[in-house]
Amino acid sequence: MQVGMVGLGKMGMxxxxxxxxxxxxxxxxxxxxxxxxxxGQYQARAVASLDALVMSLASPRIIWSMVPAGKPTDATINQLAKLLRPGDIVIDGGNSYYQDSIKRSQLLAEEGIHFFDVGTSGGMAGARANGNFMIGGDQTQFAKIEPLFKAIAAPGGYLYTGPAGSGHYLKMVHNGIEYGMMQAIGEGFDVLAHSPYDYDNEAVAKMWNNGSVIRSWLMELAGNAFSDDADLEKIQGIMHSSGEGAWTVEEALRLHVATPVIASALMMRYRSEAADTMTGKVVAALRNQFGGHAVDPTTGKHDGQVK
Incomplete structure (x- = not known):
């Protein structure tokens, strides 16, 4: 099998x-x-342009785009629409808005090009091995790319979800759930930070992750973060938001579905830009652990709020 990869950031590489x-x-x-x-260290051949990429692949081509959502993805898809031929396949593995994916599918379909919107989860570690993939697109074409996902996904870690848009829709909701889970973990450690007891955060996280009801990969990452910085004093509690949480809340409002936990987690991310808390530090550290997202460094504790 042969794949063209566009975008060599943390996930693409x-x-x-x-x-x-x-x-x-x-x-x-x-x-x-x-x-x-x-x-080149992975014995992959690099080319200097999209044109060269297309010319280097045998038909029917499979091209995976892993560039930032929004305008960069639009520019990539628009250029590929002019370069590819009927029967070729484009995969968007970024965190694109599902409505944008539907439009891109329609644009490419006019040229006879097949499009799959793929929600990619598991962070950098999952991209490197045993990833998780939510795949929307033309079911009649899915068999052509299924061997790819069978190879790079964790066992049971990929799913054909339905027509165009469904893959990124599912990833949107996944990320909304993720917001709520990380917020709860952060709030729990915030209570511990203000408690009368001198807990070892790393030991607590690692103990909870062995047999407790709340054991999870996120708790494992919390232990890793506390191992690097026992009280997360080196970072500010600013929880940046990349958009999927807001999209989930907007969709819930459109559907008249109550999502108070996800909505509250989103609001706390906005609030974190004005107030430094242990909750914010934990969530910021978790985002850095699984996705390599930037954290805002600090030189010490924030005005005595966190012991």
């Missing part, structure tokens, strides 16, 4: 490595010269 581990031939493109050089 790890996906290439994952594919190469399974003997999938990869031709890769990124605007960044250094990224194109680095991908």
């Amino acid at each position: 790890n996906l290439v490595a994952n594919m190469r581990d399974h003997d999938i031939e990869v031709v890769a493109f990124d605007l960044n010269d250094q990224a194109r050089t680095e991908v």
Whole structure:
């Protein structure tokens, strides 16, 4: 199998490595010269343009776009629509809004090009090995790409979800759930930070992750974060938001579905930009652990709020 990868950031580079581990031939493109050089360590061939990428692949082509959602993805899809041929396949594995994915599917369909919107979960570790994928698109074409996902996903870690838009819709809701789960973990450690007891946060997280009801990968990552910084004093509790939580709440409002936990978690992310809390520190640290998202460093504790 042969795949063209567009975008060699944290996720794209790890996906290439994952594919190469399974003997999938990869031709890769990124605007960044250094990224194109680095991908060579995985025995993937880098090219300097989208045109060269398309020319390097045998028909019918499979091209995976892993660029930021919004305008960068629009630009990539629009250019591919002009370069590809009927029967080729485009996969958008980024965190795109599902309505945008429906429009992109329609745009490519006019050229006879098949489109799959793929929600990608598992963070950088999942991209590197045993990822999780939610796949929307034309069911009649899914068999052509299923071997790819069978190779790079965790056992049972991929699902064909329905027509165009359904993959990114499912990932949107997944991320909304993620917001609520991380907020709850952060709030719990905030209570511990203000308690009369001198808990070892790392030990607590690791103990909870062995046999307790709340054991999870997020709790494992919390233990890792506390191992690096016992009280998370090196970072500010600013919880950045990448959009999916807001989309989930907007969709819930449209459907008249109550999602108070997700909505509250979203509001707390906005609030975190004005007040530094242990909750914010934990959530910021978790986002950094699983996705490599940036944290805002600090030189000490914030005005005595966190012991």
